[in-house]
Structure formats: C-alpha cells, structure tokens
Amino acid sequence: MKNIIAGIFAVVMLGIIFVLIIPSSPTMGRNFVNQDKNHTEPTPTATVARAPTATATPTPIPTPTPRTILVLATAYNGTEFGSDNVTATGTRTRRGVIAVDPRVIPLGTQFSIDFFPGRIFTAEDTGGGVKGAHIDIWMPLKEAKQWGAKEVWVTLLE
Numbered sequence: 001m002k003n004i005i006a007g008i009f010a011v012v013m014l015g016i017i018f019v020l021i022i023p024s025s026p027t028m029g030r031n032f033v034n035q036d037k038n039h040t041e042p043t044p045t046a047t048v049a050r051a052p053t054a055t056a057t058p059t060p061i062p063t064p065t066p067r068t069i070l071v072l073a074t075a076y077n078g079t080e081f082g083s084d085n086v087t088a089t090g091t092r093t094r095r096g097v098i099a100v101d102p103r104v105i106p107l108g109t110q111f112s113i114d115f116f117p118g119r120i121f122t123a124e125d126t127g128g129g130v131k132g133a134h135i136d137i138w139m140p141l142k143e144a145k146q147w148g149a150k151e152v153w154v155t156l157l158e
Contacts, residue, residue, distance in 0.1 A: 067156045069104075071133045073113070075147035077140065087125035099125035099136035105156065113137075114153040 078085055078093060085093040089107055100107070100123040109123045121137070130136050135154065139147060 069133060069154055069156070070151055071135050071154050072149055073115070073135050073137055073147075073152045074129075074149050075139045075144035076127065076136045077138065077144040089124045091124050093125070093138045095138065096121050097124045097138040098122065099127040099130050099138070101130050101132055101134065102126060104133060105135070105154075110157045112155045112157065114155075115150065120157070 076099060087093060087097060087099075091097070096119070098111075098121045100109075102123075105111070105123050107123050107126070110120055111123070112118075112120060123135075125136070125138070127136050135152075137147070138144075
C-alpha cells in the first residue's frame with residue numbers, strides 16, 4: 001500500500017461519477033473501541049463510493065458537439081458607468097447578451113447556461129475584465145449587483 005497516493009478522487013466511467021477514497025494510514029477516519037494490544041486492524045484498502053444520481057438511467061457520455069465548459073460567470077449592466085449600452089457586435093444590451101473572451105467563445109455563438117434552464121444566450125459583447133473561461137451576463141442593474149460571481153456550466157450550441 002505504500003505506493004498508492006492517499007486522498008479523495010473522482011472518477012467518471014460510462015457517465016457515472018465514482019468517488020474513490022484512499023486512506024493515508026490504517027487508522028485514518030476510524031474510531032477504535034477495541035484497545036486490545038493483540039488486536040490488529042486489517043490492511044487499508046481503497047473504498048469506492050458511487051455518487052448519487054438524480055435518475056436511475058445512466059447519463060450519456062458527452063460528445064464533442066455541443067461542447068460544455070465550466071466558466072466563471074459575473075454580471076454587468078453598464079448604466080452605472082455611463083455606457084451607451086451598445087455591444088461589441090453593435091447590438092443593444094438586453095437580457096440574453098453575454099460578454100465573452102472571443103478567443104474562448106467566439107462572438108455570435110449561442111449557448112445555454114445550467115443556472116438558467118431553457119434559456120438561450122448569445123455572445124455579443126466583450127469586456128476588459130473578461131479573460132479566458134469567464135463570461136459576463138447582462139442583467140438589469142439591481143440583479144447584476146446581487147449576482148456576484150458563480151461557476152456555471154455553459155453548453156455551446158451549433
């Protein structure tokens with residue numbers, strides 16, 4: 001067991017998430033009641049726990065298209081900064097408009113966000129602070145101030 005790295009690992013096989021727990025020592029995470037000095041504990045083994053699933057049917061294995069990525073989502077409005085509310089693509093800001101880093105998500109791309117089921121968004125804007133796997137969602141001012149920053153899954157549509 002000395003060659004196994006201890007820790008908690010997530011493994012995905014056939015769309016099912018398994019949690020693999022490997023203790024670092026024979027006594028890790030155990031409460032011992034028997035204090036007999038002649039009593040020996042069994043050699044530690046890896047424990048595999050299956051993560052609960054929402055449905056009994058296995059989740060299908062994602063295909064390359066459509067593509068799903070994890071991004072940091074912040075919100076913007078622009079009115080408090082004196083913006084003219086025109087996006088980088090020349091459209092007006094409104095619900096459904098997202099600012100992106102065009103090197104990650106090209107302008108004009110439509111996508112869904114797991115936090116807003118059933119809604120389609122369009123990458124129509126860019127922003128100075130939007131770099132890499134980061135999106136900025138246009139919202140009315142009050143909602144934008146309350147949004148904060150959240151990690152969300154984005155599915156790019158064809």
